[in-house]
Amino acid sequence: MISRRSFVKGGATLFAGAAMNVGKAGVFAADSFSPLGFHNGPANGYDNEPMQRVFGRAPKDLTGVLYRNGPAHFRRGDQTLNHWFDGDGLVRAFRIAGGNANLSAQFVKTIKRRRDEEAGRFIMPGFGTPAAPGAPVTGPDDANAANTALLSVEDRLWALWEAGSPFDIDPNDLSTNGPVVLRDDLAQMPFSAHPKVSPDGMIWNFGLAYGHPFAFLWGLSSRGAVVRSGIINLPSASYMHDWAVTQTKLIFPLQPWVFTRQQPPFVRSLTWQPENGLKVLVVDKDDFDNRQIYELPAGAFFHTGNAFEEPDGTIRFDVCLAERPTLDAEEGSAILRGGTLNRATPHMTMAVLKPNGTAEFEHTSISAEFPRVDPRQEGLRHSRVYSVTEGALTTNMGYRFNTVMAMDWTTGTQDTFDFGLNVLVEEPIFAPHPNKTDHGWLLVPTLHLDKKATCLHVFDASNLYDGPVVSWQAAAPLPLSFHGVWSAA
Amino acid sequence: MVRKIFDRHLSKTIAIAGAVLFASGSVAEPPGAFQNGAGTSTPMATLTFNIEVIKAQGAVMIALFDSAPAYGGKGQPVRATRVPAEKLEMTTSFEGLKPGTYAVKAYHDLDGDGQLSVNPFGLPIEPFAFSNGAQAHYGPPSFDKAALTIGAGETQDTLRFAK
Ligand SMILES: [Fe+2]
Numbered sequence A: 001m002i003s004r005r006s007f008v009k010g011g012a013t014l015f016a017g018a019a020m021n022v023g024k025a026g027v028f029a030a031d032s033f034s035p036l037g038f039h040n041g042p043a044n045g046y047d048n049e050p051m052q053r054v055f056g057r058a059p060k061d062l063t064g065v066l067y068r069n070g071p072a073h074f075r076r077g078d079q080t081l082n083h084w085f086d087g088d089g090l091v092r093a094f095r096i097a098g099g100n101a102n103l104s105a106q107f108v109k110t111i112k113r114r115r116d117e118e119a120g121r122f123i124m125p126g127f128g129t130p131a132a133p134g135a136p137v138t139g140p141d142d143a144n145a146a147n148t149a150l151l152s153v154e155d156r157l158w159a160l161w162e163a164g165s166p167f168d169i170d171p172n173d174l175s176t177n178g179p180v181v182l183r184d185d186l187a188q189m190p191f192s193a194h195p196k197v198s199p200d201g202m203i204w205n206f207g208l209a210y211g212h213p214f215a216f217l218w219g220l221s222s223r224g225a226v227v228r229s230g231i232i233n234l235p236s237a238s239y240m241h242d243w244a245v246t247q248t249k250l251i252f253p254l255q256p257w258v259f260t261r262q263q264p265p266f267v268r269s270l271t272w273q274p275e276n277g278l279k280v281l282v283v284d285k286d287d288f289d290n291r292q293i294y295e296l297p298a299g300a301f302f303h304t305g306n307a308f309e310e311p312d313g314t315i316r317f318d319v320c321l322a323e324r325p326t327l328d329a330e331e332g333s334a335i336l337r338g339g340t341l342n343r344a345t346p347h348m349t350m351a352v353l354k355p356n357g358t359a360e361f362e363h364t365s366i367s368a369e370f371p372r373v374d375p376r377q378e379g380l381r382h383s384r385v386y387s388v389t390e391g392a393l394t395t396n397m398g399y400r401f402n403t404v405m406a407m408d409w410t411t412g413t414q415d416t417f418d419f420g421l422n423v424l425v426e427e428p429i430f431a432p433h434p435n436k437t438d439h440g441w442l443l444v445p446t447l448h449l450d451k452k453a454t455c456l457h458v459f460d461a462s463n464l465y466d467g468p469v470v471s472w473q474a475a476a477p478l479p480l481s482f483h484g485v486w487s488a489a
Numbered sequence B: 001m002v003r004k005i006f007d008r009h010l011s012k013t014i015a016i017a018g019a020v021l022f023a024s025g026s027v028a029e030p031p032g033a034f035q036n037g038a039g040t041s042t043p044m045a046t047l048t049f050n051i052e053v054i055k056a057q058g059a060v061m062i063a064l065f066d067s068a069p070a071y072g073g074k075g076q077p078v079r080a081t082r083v084p085a086e087k088l089e090m091t092t093s094f095e096g097l098k099p100g101t102y103a104v105k106a107y108h109d110l111d112g113d114g115q116l117s118v119n120p121f122g123l124p125i126e127p128f129a130f131s132n133g134a135q136a137h138y139g140p141p142s143f144d145k146a147a148l149t150i151g152a153g154e155t156q157d158t159l160r161f162a163k
Helices: A004-009 A011-015 A022-029 A111-119 A329-337 B002-010 B068-074
Strands: A046-050 A052-056 A064-071 A089-097 A100-107 A149-153 A156-160 A167-169 A176-179 A203-208 A214-220 A226-233 A249-254 A257-259 A270-272 A278-284 A291-296 A300-309 A315-322 A347-353 A359-367 A369-372 A384-389 A403-408 A413-418 A423-425 A429-432 A440-448 A453-460 A470-473 A483-488 B013-016 B020-023 B045-052 B059-065 B079-084 B089-097 B100-109 B128-130 B148-150 B153-160
Touching (some): A203 A249, A249 A300, A278 A347, A291 A359, A403 A440, B045 B100, B045 B148, B059 B089
Antiparallel strands (some): A064 A089, A064 A483, A149 A156, A156 A167, A249 A278, A315 A347, A369 A384, A384 A403, A423 A440, A440 A453, B045 B089, B059 B079, B100 B148
């Protein structure tokens, strides 16, 4: 009898019975010169398109919606954006119910997207793309692509960028309501793409004063009301995409990729200064003036995983650490154009901040990005951190992650599932079992380059090696997404 | 303390995402600038502004400049006025101007505190507008972009406050 592992790993077998929807395939035909992960997404979106179950059976207790966000518009006429991070956000909803899955997707109707559309070309600025001369840029939300992550707040969905306001999205039809003003006097304050939701429901986030060594701190109730806020003085004007939060501490890892000049586009204002090392600022949740700074060797990162405190005061957090910045101006451009990249590889790393004021990295040689944990463990001790990693065979073309992994820090082992050469694996999201506190599933979207289709796989989170328990295939490929959130029904 | 250090930066510009720069307090004017001035020059030209706001609330504050340095903050406006925003559309006129080149910086003082409100990073959070339909681009448009060259008689322009 064929195991589910070998069945799914034989990619051709997996899709043998899956007829492609030719009409939908036409959507991306015009972009055939672009790498599949970076083609223009569907301008008119999808509305509850059924996905085909190509393997296994859905767990009966798994009901809800996996929302995901990521840049999805890279080309207008003869223009190609200068950076992956600058594409307009496409919100996708994978709805799982009754053993079936369907897929909806809609672009966030941002001010940026509207102005670009009206101009018939990209005119608005981004992380790696300069503004066209004279483009109307009155504040950060004019440039807000709302393309990076999502946050569920009560019965709404917020599409997040990192340097402007959240965009309010209807979780049912994915329509855009507009930028969220969290408080009148805090309009247009940056709200990063990596809010941390504590088990008690409190939402913590930061926003950088790009170019200056300050951050704004947000503490929101579970209903989105501002209950804490303040300006935090940082040890350097570092670029920080993600941070970490424990039960009592807010942790700002400041890599030596530092804003040194005002040179549009934004990424060109950053300078890599490894001689300065990486400093970690730790602030008390209850008292923003209670600060400690730890010093670590240089490293570059986009993402942290989870953070927690040990009884003796030691603080630990996962970080996908590279020896130098990845996806800088050159790489962010090359990845859209299908060029060969010589990217620095981020590796799964544990940062350890000790009570005596010293700190160290516990390195591994395992490549990793998009680390996530069981949301019930946010800020608490975890042993399993889930991520993407590189499998046995990868290419140097852009995005190299084709394997999903659980790193177990307690046992020092990895549980992996390698989808093979023609599959790109996106950030895994943990969906807790509705009533078993130690159980859950890992939801893993993939983009199949050979079959030109986006798929969604569900794993038993405690056993990735045996492969998905169910896999669904969409009728068409969507560009790669960054981050998502599980919303249980 | 943190706030104090931060304030120093507010006097410059602050970078937003993607090096989006916006001069803080771009329409803030010296105290007293927004008093209705009595015309002291020979009445030769009139500049009338049609004002469009999206909320009938507070007042629209308009400062009229006759030179790039003054417009850029190195001088006083030649005229300034406060127009209560009681409706969505209003007009106001500056009469008795010398024919020449002028530009306007204006903001909609929604909360009526007589200042352009900014967020903690120094970014304007009340609507603003410039003459000649000029738009902000990482800060206020240049004097040249906002400039209106007027001769004798009446010239009309529109100040549209978008958000
Ligand atoms: Fe991220």
